[in-house]
Amino acid sequence: AQSVSQHNHHVILSEAASLELGCNYSYGGTVNLFWYVQYPGQHLQLLLKYFSGDPLVKGIKGFEAEFIKSKFSFNLRKPSVQWSDTAEYFCAVNSGGGADGLTFGKGTHLIIQP
Amino acid sequence: EAEVAQSPRYKITEKSQAVAFWCDPISGHATLYWYRQILGQGPELLVQFQDESVVDDSQLPKDRFSAERLKGVDSTLKIQPAELGDSAMYLCASSRDRAPSGANVLTFGAGSRLTVL
Numbered sequence: 001a002q003s004v005s006q007h008n009h010h011v012i013l014s015e016a017a018s019l020e021l022g023c024n025y026s027y028g029g030t031v032n033l034f035w036y037v038q039y040p041g042q043h044l045q046l047l048l049k050y051f052s053g054d055p056l057v058k059g060i061k062g063f064e065a066e067f068i069k070s071k072f073s074f075n076l077r078k079p080s081v082q083w084s085d086t087a088e089y090f091c092a093v094n095s096g097g098g099a100d101g102l103t104f105g106k107g108t109h110l111i112i113q114p
Numbered sequence: 115e116a117e118v119a120q121s122p123r124y125k126i127t128e129k130s131q132a133v134a135f136w137c138d139p140i141s142g143h144a145t146l147y148w149y150r151q152i153l154g155q156g157p158e159l160l161v162q163f164q165d166e167s168v169v170d171d172s173q174l175p176k177d178r179f180s181a182e183r184l185k186g187v188d189s190t191l192k193i194q195p196a197e198l199g200d201s202a203m204y205l206c207a208s209s210r211d212r213a214p215s216g217a218n219v220l221t222f223g224a225g226s227r228l229t230v231l
Contacts, residue, residue, distance in 0.1 A: 004156075034219075043222050043223060043224040044157070046220075092156075100162075101170065102147075103159070106155050
């Protein structure tokens with residue numbers, strides 16, 4: 001079975017700081033990787049995804065993530081955060097065959113202080 | 115932008131009562147998912163439908179939970195009887211693809227928040 005581990009449950013940063021949120025997964029086969037974001041009072045939205053190809057993927061709002069297969073990691077990064085990035089961030093994985101639903105991590109609550 | 119519709123948004127019930135949640139996926143989406151999200155945790159898959167068939171219900175507590183998608187479009191998730199530990203957000207998601215596919219991008223609804231007293 002797949003599992004996803006997000007190391008930081010709560011992160012507090014100041015505006016303009018750089019961000020990196022860790023995500024590790026456990027699954028021996030081909031995987032698809034996702035980051036979803038949940039802004040306060042809103043539903044889960046897709047931030048970015050990795051299916052294959054270039055391991056560095058770019059998403060919306062200046063976010064990017066790098067798939068490192070040897071480390072089973074898919075860390076989320078942003079060079080300069082804004083107050084509006086305050087949200088809950090979830091890493092998720094499903095198997096490469098696509099038949100499975102997503103397995104989510106527990107989430108990271110990110111607070112950006114102005 | 116097409117959305118996944120869910121109702122009700124909020125439901126308060128007493129334990130041992132029955133509750134039902136409804137989901138209307140994006141038109142044309144073959145696969146529908148029900149997730150449960152307990153406060154402070156990530157969503158957990160309860161059941162997955164492809165068209166009208168159940169693909170995965172291994173995490174659905176079948177003694178009290180049931181789900182159906184009779185015509186392969188909208189879906190209902192029922193809990194009977196509700197227990198205190200069922201308090202959570204119930205999320206519906208849909209995706210265009212049918213298994214097996216290269217990748218499955220899920221679009222989520224706003225959720226139904228259940229409080230059991």
